[in-house]
Amino acid sequence: xxxxxxxxxxxxxxxxxxxxxxxxxxxxxxxxxxxxxxxxxxxxxxxxxxxxxxxxxxxxxxxxxxxxxxxxxxxxxxxxxxxxxxxxxxxxxxxxxxxxxxxxxxxxxxxxxxxxx
Numbered sequence: 001x002x003x004x005x006x007x008x009x010x011x012x013x014x015x016x017x018x019x020x021x022x023x024x025x026x027x028x029x030x031x032x033x034x035x036x037x038x039x040x041x042x043x044x045x046x047x048x049x050x051x052x053x054x055x056x057x058x059x060x061x062x063x064x065x066x067x068x069x070x071x072x073x074x075x076x077x078x079x080x081x082x083x084x085x086x087x088x089x090x091x092x093x094x095x096x097x098x099x100x101x102x103x104x105x106x107x108x109x110x111x112x113x114x115x116x117x
Contacts, residue, residue, distance in 0.1 A: 006083055017078040031066060
């Protein structure tokens with residue numbers, strides 16, 4: 001079972017997922033944040049602004065890989081591939097067909113959308 005917490009920045013997704021982790025559930029932290037921090041460490045100050053399409057493809061691909069590597073149920077996720085796809089549309093880019101094809105066959109059992117309060 002995969003449970004995704006998605007929603008607005010600052011809405012508490014990461015804090016909530018950390019609580020599940022402390023209770024012993026398998027979790028996946030936000031993939032985009034990991035990639036941004038790694039690229040900044042390598043000297044690229046704002047990788048997610050330089051080439052937004054390439055960055056979101058990287059997030060999508062790495063997210064799938066991370067989900068496949070972690071065993072346990074329920075698996076609690078801080079964002080999912082739906083977020084990478086949403087950023088394509090938010091930024092005004094079409095979703096690449098190869099990603100749409102993968103997404104059509106990717107399954108989440110529960111998705112919770114959190115809003116800032």
